Amino acid sequence: MADTAELKLPNWRNEELSYNEILEKYPSVSPFVILKADILRRGFTLTEKAKEHFDDSIYINAINNSEKDFGAVITSESKAPVGLLLRDGTAIGCSTNQNEGIRDPYVIDYVDDKFVITDQGEQIEDVDFWRKPDYYGKLTSKGNPMETVLTARPRRLDVFSANKYCNFWGRGEGCKFCSLGPAARFYRNNPEAALADPDEIEEAVVEALKQKGRFTTICTTAGSITTGDKLFDDEVKMYSEIYTRIRRHFKGDELRFQYVASAFDKEQLIRLKEATGNIAFTTNLEVPTAELFEWICPGKAKDVGYEGWKQRLYDAVEVLGKGNVNTQIVAGADLVQPNGFKTENESVEAILKLTEELAQHDVGVVANVWGVVSTIIFKNFYPPSLEYYTKVFSGVNDIQQKYGILTYFDDYKRCGTHPSSDLLRD
Ligand code: SF4
Incomplete structure (x- = not known):
């Protein structure tokens, strides 16, 4: 079904x-x-x-x-x-x-x-x-098809199941547009089982890279891990474990790493960079105002807060450099009632206002089309009009161009998720 x-x-x-x-x-x-x-x-x-x-x-x-x-x-x-x-x-x-x-x-x-x-x-x-890469159908040493730990886009490799559990969901504070809820319920009593095996990921990446010229980027995303000596430390450890293994199989920056992760602090990002090399970092504000963040992303709002999340983005630019840091807005989720914007124009204005504010700190923004499925809390709502998305995507791109924030790691050739950054052409 x-x-x-x-x-x-x-x-x-x-x-x-x-x-x-x-x-x-x-x-x-x-x-x-x-x-x-x-x-x-x-x-x-x-x-x-x-x-x-x-x-x-x-x-x-x-x-x-x-x-x-x-x-x-x-x-x-x-x-x-x-x-x-x-x-x-x-x-x-x-x-x-x-x-x-x-x-x-x-x-x-x-x-x-x-x-x-x-x-x-x-x-x-x-x-x-999208064409099937050569490594699909091959097995890891544990006998699993490699595509179950590493999926492929036209030019990018994705590790999307590094952690299938999110601690925010576990606390009943998941983001209301997020479809990870059923997996979170499944793994609630055994979060360790939700973690991918780094050996299998390494084996799949090594096999994938034998297909010369196909992949330019590897992107990892996972449910948030809030545990550790300090907030998100265990999540940093998970990424370090996976990517130090992958990094040793090639010399330079021929494969770009992108982490779509929780809002790590400066010290955590320095640690991650030292362990895994030059990286691109995405940590998502999701919505354009603090009030909507508290309603729609209650776990993130409680642990870090909207202004705190922004500050961590600014700090990330200091560590990783301009063009290597951005944040995603789920365009349209901010129109959900009763607390969302009442008109599409209000939402467009708020998203572009936030984009300008972040651009002044050299942080990029990518906006996507909100996908509605029956497993999310906001399942009885719908994405807005095509005109709304045209205004959001072209407006966000205009601001990125004005400030010279060229986050090519998220462009049309590497990602495929965000029409706003597809307008960025090199
Ligand atoms: S932090 Fe990420 S995985 Fe967790 S509920 Fe929010 S969107 Fe979903």
């Missing part, structure tokens, strides 16, 4: 500007990025013909992908691509269950020997899927 949201919006086509109308109204914004935002917002399905030609010996299929442990890809579909590629190289990390059924999804068809994205019968764009 697909992991879907429960809400439907039957009249959305009459109430919102369409993809073509947005292209006309915002001619300076890349049509690929606008299409990506709309696919992330509406999801996609495959026609029977497209399914026939979707060859899962060539492309990455959701059922081969361990991200289901992190709540991202759960589907009963046998043909369920985890990612799309547009003609300009824009990667779209999006499964067929993303925001499923809230609005009509795009339909991917197979026409004239190629895959095409269609909407109401109109062909919008050519499309391809």
Whole structure:
């Protein structure tokens, strides 16, 4: 059974500007990025013909992908691509269950020997899927398929199951848009079992790097670990253990490390940098005001606080340098009622105000499309309009450009999650 949201919006086509109308109204914004935002917002399905030609010996299929442990890809579909590629190289990390059924999804068809994205019968764009790397299907020494510990995007390796438990969820204070809740309940009495085996990750990375020229970055994210001598120390230890092993297999910076992690303090970041080399660091404020942070991210607000989280971002720039630190905003989650913004414009203004404030401290911002699934607390709400996302993504990018904050580790070639940083081109 697909992991879907429960809400439907039957009249959305009459109430919102369409993809073509947005292209006309915002001619300076890349049509690929606008299409990506709309696919992330509406999801996609495959026609029977497209399914026939979707060859899962060539492309990455959701059922081969361990991200289901992190709540991202759960589907009963046998043909369920985890990612799309547009003609300009824009990667779209999006499964067929993303925001499923809230609005009509795009339909991917197979026409004239190629895959095409269609909407109401109109062909919008050519499309391809993420290709399966050579290491998929090989086994670790413990007998597990390597893709269960290390997943692949077009140019990036992901360790997304380093820790499938989050202490904030364990305390009943998880973020209200986060889908990790079921995993947290499963591991609550045995959090150690939620930790990945560093040996298996090392083996998979070594195997993945044999495919020369494919991967430029490795990104790790995990549930927050608040324990240790001081807050988050055990989480720092976990990353150090994994990445000192990986680091010894290559000499320079040919593989960039990105940690999407809790708000480590200066001393912890220095320790992590010394252990694992030059790194990129992302720690997420998630929402644009302190009041919303307290409501939507109660665990993070209690342990660090909104201003404290910002200060740790500023400190991170001191340790790691400009262009190596950013934070994510889950655009749209701040519109959830009763405490969210009452209008889309208020949300846009707040996100851009925060982006400007952080940019003055050399901290980058990436914004994504909020994905609604039935396992989150905010499951009865929905992502806002395409015009809202166009304003957020282009506005955030304009501010990054103005301040010269070029976080290429999160751009269209490496990441695929944030349309705002896809507008950053090198
Ligand atoms: S910190 Fe928040 S978003 Fe991150 S895993 Fe925990 S509950 Fe989810």
